[in-house]
Amino acid sequence: MKLRDQLSLVLTFVTGGVLGVSFLVVSLLVRRDETEDLDRAILAQAMAAVLLVAEKAPEAPQVIEGVRGQIPEIPAPVRRYEAIYASHGQVLSATRTFEGNVPSLEQLGVPESLPGEGVVVELSVRGNPLRGVVLPFGEGNRFRMLYALTRRSVDEDLRFLQKLFLALFLVAIAVTALLSRFLGARLAADVGMLAGVARAVARGDLDARVRGRTRDSAELRALSDDMDRMIEQLGELVSNQRIFISHAAHELRSPLATLRGQLQLALRRERSPDEYREIIQDALAEVEALGALAEDLLVLARHQDGHSPRGAEVVVEALLQDALRMAQGFALQRDVQVQLLTPADPLRIRGVRSDLTRAIRNLLDNAVAHTPPGGEVRVELRESERGVEIAVVDPGPGVPREDAPRIFAPFFRGSREQSGEIQGAGLGLAIVREIARAHGGDVQLDSAHAPGARFVLWLPKAPG
Ligand SMILES: Nc1ncnc2c1ncn2[C@@H]1O[C@H](COP(=O)(O)OP(=O)(O)OP(=O)(O)O)[C@@H](O)[C@H]1O
Ligand SMILES: [Mg+2]
Numbered sequence: 001m002k003l004r005d006q007l008s009l010v011l012t013f014v015t016g017g018v019l020g021v022s023f024l025v026v027s028l029l030v031r032r033d034e035t036e037d038l039d040r041a042i043l044a045q046a047m048a049a050v051l052l053v054a055e056k057a058p059e060a061p062q063v064i065e066g067v068r069g070q071i072p073e074i075p076a077p078v079r080r081y082e083a084i085y086a087s088h089g090q091v092l093s094a095t096r097t098f099e100g101n102v103p104s105l106e107q108l109g110v111p112e113s114l115p116g117e118g119v120v121v122e123l124s125v126r127g128n129p130l131r132g133v134v135l136p137f138g139e140g141n142r143f144r145m146l147y148a149l150t151r152r153s154v155d156e157d158l159r160f161l162q163k164l165f166l167a168l169f170l171v172a173i174a175v176t177a178l179l180s181r182f183l184g185a186r187l188a189a190d191v192g193m194l195a196g197v198a199r200a201v202a203r204g205d206l207d208a209r210v211r212g213r214t215r216d217s218a219e220l221r222a223l224s225d226d227m228d229r230m231i232e233q234l235g236e237l238v239s240n241q242r243i244f245i246s247h248a249a250h251e252l253r254s255p256l257a258t259l260r261g262q263l264q265l266a267l268r269r270e271r272s273p274d275e276y277r278e279i280i281q282d283a284l285a286e287v288e289a290l291g292a293l294a295e296d297l298l299v300l301a302r303h304q305d306g307h308s309p310r311g312a313e314v315v316v317e318a319l320l321q322d323a324l325r326m327a328q329g330f331a332l333q334r335d336v337q338v339q340l341l342t343p344a345d346p347l348r349i350r351g352v353r354s355d356l357t358r359a360i361r362n363l364l365d366n367a368v369a370h371t372p373p374g375g376e377v378r379v380e381l382r383e384s385e386r387g388v389e390i391a392v393v394d395p396g397p398g399v400p401r402e403d404a405p406r407i408f409a410p411f412f413r414g415s416r417e418q419s420g421e422i423q424g425a426g427l428g429l430a431i432v433r434e435i436a437r438a439h440g441g442d443v444q445l446d447s448a449h450a451p452g453a454r455f456v457l458w459l460p461k462a463p464g
Pocket of ligand 1: 362366367370394396397398399400403407412413414415417423424425426427428429430453
């Protein structure tokens with residue numbers, strides 16, 4: 001069912017239900033109040049009538065018509081129905097209004113032992129509905145008086161009220177149905193428009209936007225703004241992804257081309273075993289570089305999915321020792337010393353040991369690569385309010401100010417590195433950042449540090 005019809009149906013049903021119940025309750029209350037008023041009037045008049053009759057004709061109360069003028073009357077020309085019975089039920093006297101149809105006490109359902117305040121009775125005379133009271137009176141309660149008035153006014157009031165309610169009910173239902181249909185149509189149009197934009201995006205049109213075309217509801221406007229923002233981010237994500245893939249393809253292509261060239265060269269003519277060995281060793285170095293690149297890409301992809309690794313508790317000093325051992329060969333090759341400064345008490349963090357070691361090693365490799373031969377790299381571990389801080393400091397040329405905002409982006413390499421002898425794909429720092437963030441921490445370049453470079457990796461301390 002369409003949203004518009006659904007909304008209209010639900011609202012109409014609810015309005016109808018609430019109005020119906022309210023009208024019913026009001027009718028019942030009015031009916032009760034009016035009947036109570038009538039009963040009070042009947043009782044007052046009945047008592048007056050009884051007193052009058054008892055005074056005028058205490059022994060044989062036969063002539064009611066004769067004393068009628070002295071009974072207090074309720075306003076409006078109403079017909080009264082009075083009848084006097086002996087206690088055993090014989091009709092002694094009655095007004096002419098009964099037109100000879102005086103009901104017996106039995107027909108009225110009056111009990112023989114009548115209470116002093118009488119009983120209320122409902123009766124009908126020639127199709128005219130009456131409400132009355134039967135009171136005992138006379139010496140030893142020898143007589144009964146029925147005093148009744150028509151209840152037509154109460155019934156007419158109620159009927160009028162019911163007609164009025166019915167008319168109001170029908171008008172309210174019609175207005176609700178029309179109004180809710182109109183509002184539903186407006187809402188459905190807005191939802192349809194949002195759905196249209198979502199469909200366009202699903203088809204690949206990342207330029208589709210809602211651009212505030214929804215009508216005046218604040219929620220829909222907020223939703224359309226959110227949707228536009230989401231599409232924009234989606235577009236950025238897709239374009240970043242494209243750039244990433246093209247960079248990755250490029251990085252893979254150059255070592256593959258070198259490898260292919262080397263192998264083609266080897267096959268061009270017969271070579272000595274030593275020449276073959278040399279070519280194979282070169283090719284192996286390229287294959288190893290390719291393997292490392294593939295590994296870096298995999299690590300990056302694994303950490304970009306937004307899931308936090310569970311890992312186990314690890315002692316940071318042990319991580320630093322592992323990373324140092326791995327970077328040792330490169331440091332020796334470049335004649336660079338690495339000094340480790342750790343606090344007396346061991347610090348613990350939670351995470352995946354191999355990933356955390358890789359992050360520290362990437363920072364160490366960068367520091368060693370940028371340190372002039374004979375220089376020293378310092379790794380300082382300390383506890384801070386952010387958790388555990390690992391600072392890797394080198395005395396190299398530092399990061400140029402214009403490169404600083406981009407060094408953590410995948411495949412970014414400084415102009416110096418691109419042209420110079422330092423090899424790399426520009427993935428090291430991107431991997432460090434992804435690993436740090438996946439573990440609830442982050443990595444920053446300390447821009448205030450000079451000369452040289454200082455990178456700070458911080459990670460939350462293990463709970464407890
Ligand atoms: N210690 C440092 N001193 C100066 N510049 C640095 C330092 N570390 C990183 N950089 C700059 O940041 C860039 C990105 O570093 P990153 O580690 O991501 O890539 P890479 O070292 O060039 O290659 P890869 O790490 O993938 O082998 C470097 O090319 C360099 O310009
Ligand atoms: Mg690096």
